[in-house]
Amino acid sequence: MLAVQIDHVKNFMRELLLxxxxxxxxxxxxxxxxxxxxxxxxxxxxxxxGPDKCExxxxxxxxxxxxxxxxxxxxxIIKGQQSPLSFHIVLQADSALxxxxxxxxxxxxxxxxxxGLFLNLQFRGGILSLTTGSSLKVFTPDxxxxxxWDRFVREWLEKEGITN
Numbered sequence: 001m002l003a004v005q006i007d008h009v010k011n012f013m014r015e016l017l018l019x020x021x022x023x024x025x026x027x028x029x030x031x032x033x034x035x036x037x038x039x040x041x042x043x044x045x046x047x048x049x050g051p052d053k054c055e056x057x058x059x060x061x062x063x064x065x066x067x068x069x070x071x072x073x074x075x076x077i078i079k080g081q082q083s084p085l086s087f088h089i090v091l092q093a094d095s096a097l098x099x100x101x102x103x104x105x106x107x108x109x110x111x112x113x114x115x116g117l118f119l120n121l122q123f124r125g126g127i128l129s130l131t132t133g134s135s136l137k138v139f140t141p142d143x144x145x146x147x148x149w150d151r152f153v154r155e156w157l158e159k160e161g162i163t164n
Contacts, residue, residue, distance in 0.1 A: 001150070003130075005127065006129065006130060006162075015160065015162050016071075026064040026065070026092040027066065028064065028090035028116070029090045032077050032086075034080075043065075044064055046058050083126070086123055088122050092119075101149060101152050114137065115135035117134050117145075
């Protein structure tokens, strides 16, 4: 597990809320506390849309919304004169990224073995932290997936210019 305290909060928040840096991640959950607490469960409901869009979403076999779909709502809640009291955002790597990480690290896990690779963003008391996590559908003492995910996130943050 990688745990990073983000020193340049404004820069990170710009990447998170105004840029497309995190847009390809799935939303597992969001909780933002300002004058009240706003929650997004990340669950996609394709039936909300018209038949064509519904069919397209079902063909993607996606059960969660993308960050780019939730980002405008989160920005609307967070922006303003005051910082939120807190937020907790859990993002998940999509299946293509998960498969890419496994392949590039030469891991023996199949995509069916992996429940998810997660980024946990927590803001409280002016402190922003990012932690990684993984969840498997099978039991194993093997931590190679965790190491590969941590390495990917560290390199990705550096490549995007949002490291400390």
